[in-house]
Amino acid sequence: MSRKLLLEKAHVENIRLYDVYRREGGYRSVEKAFKMAPADIVEEVKKSGLRGRGGAGFPTGLKWSFIAKPEGVPRHLVVNADESEPGTFKDRYLMEFIPHILIEGMIVSSFALGSNVSYIYIRGEYHWIVDILEQAIAEAKHHGFLGKNILGSGFDCEIYVHRGAGAYICGEETALIESLEGKRGNPRIKPPFPAVKGAWERPTVVNNVETIAAVVPIINDGGEEYAKIGVGKSTGTKLMSACGNLNKPGVYEIDMTISVEEFIFSDEYCGGIPNGRKLKACIPGGSSVPILPANLLLTTAKGEKRLMNYESLSDGGFATGSMMGSGGFIVLDDNQCVVKHTYTLARFYRHESCGQCSPCREGTGWMEKILLNIENGKGKLSDIDLLWDIQRKIEGNTICPLGDAAAWPVAAAIRHFRDEFEWHVKNPVECLTSNYGLAHYADPIHIPVVA
Amino acid sequence: MADEIKTFKVTIDNITIDVAPGTTILNAARQIGGDVTPPAMCYYSKLEGSGGKCRTCLVEVAAGSIADPRPMPKLMASCRTTVMDGMVVKNITSEKVIDARNGVVEFLLINHPLDCPICDQAGECHLQDLGYDHGKAGTRYEFKRRTFEKEDIGPYIQLHMTRCILCYRCTYVADQITDKRVHGILDRGDHAEISTYISKAIDNDFSGNMIDVCPVGALTDKTFRFKNRVWFTKPVDAHRACENPKCCGKATLWLRGDEVFRVTARKDEWGEVQSYDARPDDPVGRGKTGWICNTCRFDKKKTSDWTIEGLTAISRHSVIGANKYAGLEMPNDTIKKVLNGRDPKLLMNIHNVSGVNNPNIHLSEIDRPSHKEDFAKSGEFVKGEGESTQWGLPKE
Secondary structure, three states, X not given: OOOOOOOOOOOOOOOOOHHHHHHOOOOHHHHHHOOOOHHHHHHHHHHHOOEOOOOOOOEHHHHXXXXXXXXXXXXXXXXXXXXOOOOOOHHHHHHHHOHHHHHHHXXXXXXXXXXXXXXXXXXXXXXXXXXXXXXXXXXXXXXXXXXXXXHHOOOOEEEEEEEOOOOHHHHOHHHHHHHHOOOOOOOOOOOOOOOOOOHHHOOXXXXXXXXXXXXXXXXHHOHHHHHHOEEOOEEOOEEEEXXXXXXXXXXXXEOOOOEHHHHHHOOOOOOOOHHHOOEEEEEOOOOOOOOEEHHHHHXXXXXXXXXXXXXXXXXXXXXXXXXXXXXXXXXXXXXXXXXXXXXXXXXXXXXXXOOOOHHHHHHHHHHHHHHHHHHXXXXXXXXXXXXXXXXXXXXXXXXXXXXXXXXXXXHHXXXXXXXXXXXXXXXXXXXXXXXXXXXXXXOOOOOOOOO | OOOOOOOXXXXXXXXXXXXXXXXXXXHHHHHHOXXXXXXXXXXXXXXXXXXXXXXXXXXXXXXXXXXXXXXXXXXXXXXXXXXXXXXXXXXXXXXXXXXXXXXXHHHHHHOOOOOHHHOOXXXXXXXXHHHHHHXXXXXXXXXXXXXXXXXXXXXXXXXXXXXXXXXXXXXXXXXXXXXXXXXEEEOOHHHOEXXXXXXXXXXXXXXOHHHHHOOOOOEEEOOXXXXXXXXXXXXXXXXXXXXXXXXXXXXXXXXXXXXEEEEEEOEOOOOXXXXXXXXXXXXXXXXXXXXXXXXXXXXXXXXXXXXXXXXXXXXXXXXXXXXXXXXOOOOOOHHHHHOOOOOOOOOOOOOOOOOOOOOOOOOOOOOOOOXXXXXXXXXXXXXXXOOOOOOOOOOO
């Protein structure tokens, strides 16, 4: 049983309420942090090695140290709770069950960054969580942890919850800022980065819910203590939201030392694949990251066991690896069709593209149409190469990472499952009723031996 | 020396130029001019905040600056990337750029109706130019193209959203030049569209300028629609004393004979509205860019309303310049030359009386297979000696 930092108290009854949360040791970090200098808190977060939990995995302490501090200009902390990635639902769990850990982390982070007005940008579909968060904010304010002169420190802080209107793109930090300002949620062109010119042209830090929540154990136990959990540059614990063909889908807190195999098959975590089916493929980090076949998922191309952490999951680059992403762990058994799955994702990205830049606006729709044809047995072999060419021309040529996120799943599906696509084209009738099955996707991979 | 102006050295396609700090790569390339300049569909130097969206101006930055000579990992939008001292940029010398630009042109064209033959913008369309310069001859897109209903926005402007490439330029005009924001983008992704709130009319003195900034035929002048092709009209520079203080009163008239078909703002070599010094009576300085008011654009359609200055300079390779310059040498008519004065009858020569078949027979009405007699030039030549002279060959 690995150590839990965020979800340790998640099952205590009424932990959602301030009194219970406080009794279980909540808001200790605020008391501790207010005795420290803001720069020391940033230093502590740097020492902890905490990496952004929203997908990109950028070191949080470094991000905080980039914030510009011009004289007389307010700064803002914005928490990104626009969790819209298909397969990712960890923040929802955290906010729904222990909202106070987010509020607590926000108070500490706001103090470290000097943000007197902080925001939670939450996706509109989480409407009931808005009520939970606002209740938690009201309770915290009532007990003097928010508002003017918090705990006599002279630091003022207010937290507001802002509801999005249902756009995936608003999870991109600059689109989120535009939306927060009341504009259309189009990503901005960087530079300038939000740390210099963010919301209302003021220095702004945008962090994921889980990242901010992780600040609480870092301050309580110290950054060095937090860095001892995990391996290498993957420190601390990570929330994984597992879904798909699993016996026990759900949100798990892991300490990034366990292997992927253990995570899928052990009873402590997902408990294996139901109905005696076999593992075919998996997207380890939310819909945007490359899909991997079973053999490359469990071992790296070098033949080592793949672990559930940032480095190991991305071992081998995009050729044979994937990414940790936001921790949306989607498992496909041998009864699933990769072509249909890829089509579903392409449809999602087509629908969610903001339409600002041409490659993403036009390319996502084009890919969706081609994939639908292949899925319905109307495809041509040349369509597979065409798809490859389209994704190649979208990737890296757009303003924001949504273009990449739309291109990667298609690229990875063709890279690893090309024969399944070809089977779909060559068996246009059969593919409508049956599917390609497991084929060779779980066979042990040949590991070249260095002479 | 305090008043010494610091400049940055930037090398674009092996040509080095000194530019002021804060200049974008695109504007530095425009100072060099020619092929080195990346195409721009959405960037408009006179509209603040424009650019970065169409991705046609992507360039490779081979070295960031003297201080940090690392190359940038991704292609950069040259219209929104400012130069650094010692930056090395590759535009047409980079295969990556050419490849990406081909892709962008293809993306822009897959949902474009390609109805140039009936489009008023044809001949001065930036997308047309871009397609010729950077596109491929064929398309790989096999699906139904996106279409929208045509929409009248106000009495003067028609919106044909099917042609739009969503460059956002007109929304910046609405934001920055007109008095209040009148239209914007609805929806998102490939179903996004430019529109007003519930087809509300655009009624503003400067709304006509959004026609000028539109790079394609999505926003067209209703007083000019289907009246003429731009290359048949002759552009002349003209001015009038406009009562509107914000209007610069300098325009281009598009004439045919003495008739004014269309009035537009004056454009520079990049297809953008020209800049002038601010008029002394204009406190805001908006007159700096030569935007013209709707009165000048739509109501002053007589040559007597204007003082004509002279012919507008048109780029040699523009189709608008065709047939308007003296000393033009017509190409030889090769067919006449090789046929040595003979006069061939081609199927395309349409006459009242058929030159190829017997005029007494209607080929569509005969109830048997046609044979050579049906094709004899006339009934007289049928039977025997009358070989067909249908090709105009002398009988020997």
